[in-house]
Amino acid sequence: QQPVQSPQAVILREGEDAVINCSSSKALYSVHWYRQKHGEAPVFLMILLKGGEQKGHEKISASFNEKKQQSSLYLTASQLSYSGTYFCGTTGGGGSNYKLTFGKGTLLTVNP
């Protein structure tokens, strides 16, 4: 089942913060976050495997609430290079934990 991302699009000024949400109606084994710039392949940002576990890299971090089957991506003090489409991908448990099902994406635009 496809995860639901919100918002669909967000426009920021450089230095502002943003939160992108990803929710699923099914139990999740993992949540993956990718960023894709126009005309390029998706680039991996992070994986969250355990409920409540928060992982981050510099000014981009994420959380995973296993109970609510939700994940949020936090972009702090956004930079122009953060622009792109952000996708969450989810895997279920058991034998389906190899396959990623992606959400529809959130288009992030950072303006000077």
Place this chain on the structure above:
Amino acid sequence: EADIYQTPRYLVIGTGKKITLECSQTMGHDKMYWYQQDPGMELHLIHYSYGVNSTEKGDLSSESTVSRIRTEHFPLTLESARPSHTSQYLCASNQRGGDEQYFGPGTRLTVT
């Protein structure tokens, strides 16, 4: 840096032609995937493989077929291309379920 390659990068072909999109990775990954992505849209899994001689259909029905005779090679074939096949095709791989998926640069296919 990920070592996963796709050829050709761009292909314009007439209706009814047979085409093969190539995907190779040098990381020794067992699991490989094919995604289809229309411009500005989400990624849809169309085929995946757990290892040599193992292939499965993905969540999105596709008229294409795949083979996995060697670990490093996962080609996708369309026996008779149609305009509805026009899209971007992305290949990805990882070693274990739940791991980061490494994406190739993609093949942009246009069927006239």
